[in-house]
């Protein structure tokens with residue numbers, strides 16, 4: 001497949017058209033942002049970690065029955081994916097309280113939640129990705145009831161698959177964000193990425209943060225931690 005013009009540049013990835021309109025090429029960058037773009041930096045080789053890790057996890061998720069955009073890894077940073085229109089929703093599952101949830105509701109980080117708790121944010125940088133509920137989503141025509149049901153059930157399945165996968169690698173899945181897209185025929189599939197940028201992962205023995213919070217909170221050993229997570233994900 002031939003790479004054509006750039007279609008989009010986000011905070012962490014570029015997306016290119018190909019000679020087939022049904023496929024895009026995503027290219028992962030080392031750029032890192034936090035707090036809605038207020039904090040900017042780079043994490044050396046992050047793009048490589050996030051590309052390889054996302055692909056391993058997307059392949060696993062697909063085996064478990066949740067369709068994804070992943071087609072084929074082309075290089076360390078580049079992957080061929082199915083072209084989708086991204087639903088403007090960040091779908092978050094929380095197993096343990098952390099981050100904005102802890103802040104919003106005044107609960108200590110690390111407090112286990114009674115069940116995997118799903119929330120949506122409206123993907124809109126200008127508005128700072130505000131929390132949004134099902135009625136809001138349907139009232140604004142961002143997704144239909146059927147689409148939301150599909151997204152919910154896929155997301156809970158992804159949580160179960162990833163929780164078990166990471167635990168086997170000595171990592172607790174605290175929370176994560178995923179995004180879905182629609183194929184030309186309306187089918188909903190998992191898209192975007194799954195990486196230390198988008199998941200909170202704590203070492204099962206030490207509770208050490210093994211994710212982007214090291215960058216967000218200036219905890220040090222950022223690059224080393226991304227490499228360590230990739231090593232574990234690869235089973236090395």
Ligand code: UDP
Pocket residue numbers: 090092098099100101129175176177197198199200212
């Ligand atoms: N997250 C993300 N992109 C965002 C916001 C959150 O990937 O724009 C991920 C984040 O890494 C964490 C989960 O979603 O794993 C929940 O994040 P939270 O709402 O606690 O926000 P934060 O504390 O990161 O602002």
